[in-house]
Amino acid sequence: MRLAMIGTGYVGLVSGACFAETGNDVVCADIDAAKIARLGEGKLPLFEPGLDEMVARNAAEGRLTFSSDVGRAIAESEVVFVAVGTPPRADGAADLTAVDRVAETVATSAARPTVLVMKSTVPVGTNARVRRIVAGAKEAIHVVSNPEFLKEGNAIDDFMRPDRIVLGCDEEDALARDVMSRLYHPVTLSSERIVWMDPASAELTKYVANTMLAMRISFMNEVASLCEKVGADVHLVRKGVGSDERIGNKFLHAGPGYGGSCFPKDVVALVHTARELGVEIELASATDRVNQRQKGALARKLKYGYFAGDLRGKRIAVWGLAFKPRTDDVRESPALTLIDAMLGEGAEVRAHDPEAMGNVRALYGERIQLCEDAYRAAEDADALVLVTEWRQYQNPDFTRLKRIMRRPLLLDGRNIWSGYGLRDQGFTYDGIGVRGS
Numbered sequence: 001m002r003l004a005m006i007g008t009g010y011v012g013l014v015s016g017a018c019f020a021e022t023g024n025d026v027v028c029a030d031i032d033a034a035k036i037a038r039l040g041e042g043k044l045p046l047f048e049p050g051l052d053e054m055v056a057r058n059a060a061e062g063r064l065t066f067s068s069d070v071g072r073a074i075a076e077s078e079v080v081f082v083a084v085g086t087p088p089r090a091d092g093a094a095d096l097t098a099v100d101r102v103a104e105t106v107a108t109s110a111a112r113p114t115v116l117v118m119k120s121t122v123p124v125g126t127n128a129r130v131r132r133i134v135a136g137a138k139e140a141i142h143v144v145s146n147p148e149f150l151k152e153g154n155a156i157d158d159f160m161r162p163d164r165i166v167l168g169c170d171e172e173d174a175l176a177r178d179v180m181s182r183l184y185h186p187v188t189l190s191s192e193r194i195v196w197m198d199p200a201s202a203e204l205t206k207y208v209a210n211t212m213l214a215m216r217i218s219f220m221n222e223v224a225s226l227c228e229k230v231g232a233d234v235h236l237v238r239k240g241v242g243s244d245e246r247i248g249n250k251f252l253h254a255g256p257g258y259g260g261s262c263f264p265k266d267v268v269a270l271v272h273t274a275r276e277l278g279v280e281i282e283l284a285s286a287t288d289r290v291n292q293r294q295k296g297a298l299a300r301k302l303k304y305g306y307f308a309g310d311l312r313g314k315r316i317a318v319w320g321l322a323f324k325p326r327t328d329d330v331r332e333s334p335a336l337t338l339i340d341a342m343l344g345e346g347a348e349v350r351a352h353d354p355e356a357m358g359n360v361r362a363l364y365g366e367r368i369q370l371c372e373d374a375y376r377a378a379e380d381a382d383a384l385v386l387v388t389e390w391r392q393y394q395n396p397d398f399t400r401l402k403r404i405m406r407r408p409l410l411l412d413g414r415n416i417w418s419g420y421g422l423r424d425q426g427f428t429y430d431g432i433g434v435r436g437s
């Protein structure tokens with residue numbers, strides 16, 4: 001099938017490459033001409049494990065091309081996916097400017113009956129809104145809602161082996177149903193993985209899934225705060241609770257608050273959508289409030305727990321800048337909240353991340369020092385804060401750290417070092433709701 005992927009970011013590039021991998025002819029189009037030019041030279045604009053090989057292979061075999069001419073990409077395709085950004089507006093609502101723009105281009109450019117697939121995360125009602133925009137098109141436009149559930153860092157596997165594919169489609173739209181079934185056939189193994197529903201339910205499903213996951217994290221972060229007060233250990237509580245099959249053990253890790261381009265904005269957008277309709281989703285609002293507070297937890301611990309309220313002139317080392325491991329994405333990363341707080345307090349920040357330093361450099365320039373070597377960042381540090389649990393930070397050379405740091409203070413935002421007996425090795429060790437040893 002000939003398809004266009006409009007928006008070539010984390011979702012669009014992965015989805016485009018995966019659809020090419022399963023034999024389709026895919027053109028990835030984006031208004032960012034510089035990004036498209038770099039892709040044409042074989043350079044990826046983002047880091048995602050395995051993506052560079054997949055893009056290179058499919059480009060070389062002629063199934064994957066790149067274009068900054070969105071109208072032409074649409075005109076030449078039978079299926080058009082919308083994977084543009086839907087960032088939060090100041091009031092928390094999803095900004096649909098880019099979605100509208102693509103829909104307008106579809107209305108004027110579609111040159112054949114076209115299936116228009118909304119892959120971006122969009123509030124309930126967007127499918128209907130897009131239908132109104134394309135209503136004047138010369139050709140029939142079949143609008144489908146297909147929210148994406150891939151996770152950065154594991155995106156290719158998530159796309160190729162999805163838990164489920166949610167498709168919001170009119171029951172009587174046989175053409176759209178047939179096209180979507182065929183497109184996803186290679187990755188569904190059995191058709192039971194496709195959950196068909198109406199468009200509004202599909203749109204809502206995405207927000208409810210993300211909010212529920214975020215809610216678990218915020219709840220455990222609150223539990224972690226309580227653990228610190230009562231001398232309990234959130235690791236043990238998590239194990240005890242998560243082994244209940246009804247609860248399950250995923251998304252129960254306490255930490256520095258959730259970040260990324262999805263959870264923060266999607267939770268707030270759900271609250272906003274509901275509020276506009278006179279419904280108050282209080283658990284979602286509380287999830288966001290707790291997270292905002294939690295994102296300040298590391299900075300508060302440092303300032304009041306270890307430096308008597310005065311961080312001026314202190315050198316703080318930060319390990320991990322991406323909002324989670326295996327991505328270079330720093331949007332809403334708790335590491336940025338920590339860095340802002342440290343700079344605001346007059347501390348000096350030295351940081352390391354295996355993949356995200358380029359994105360952080362673009363934000364901070366010379367205001368922080370980025371080190372190619374993780375240990376270099378820790379040299380003469382008054383504290384080392386672990387913010388992102390990259391594998392290479394899991395079992396570092398603590399003897400070396402002890403030797404090179406000015407003060408042996410380890411603040412472990414992911415509780416990955418709590419079982420290492422670090423206090424016995426002369427460190428001051430602190431985590432999030434764990435006793436540590």
Ligand SMILES: NC(=O)c1ccc[n+]([C@@H]2O[C@H](COP(=O)([O-])OP(=O)(O)OC[C@H]3O[C@@H](n4cnc5c(N)ncnc54)[C@H](O)[C@@H]3O)[C@@H](O)[C@H]2O)c1
Pocket residue numbers: 006007008009010011012029030031032035070083084085086098099101102119120121122148149150151152261262
């Ligand atoms: N990143 C994730 O893990 C993830 C997972 C599931 C769903 N989503 C959703 O998918 C959507 C895209 O997210 P992302 O992280 O890939 O965003 P992104 O910012 O990485 O990419 C968006 C791309 O869209 C392009 N774009 C913007 N306006 C355009 C237009 N009018 N025409 C063509 N291209 C345009 C931008 O230049 C950019 O390259 C969002 O709605 C997001 O909520 C993201």
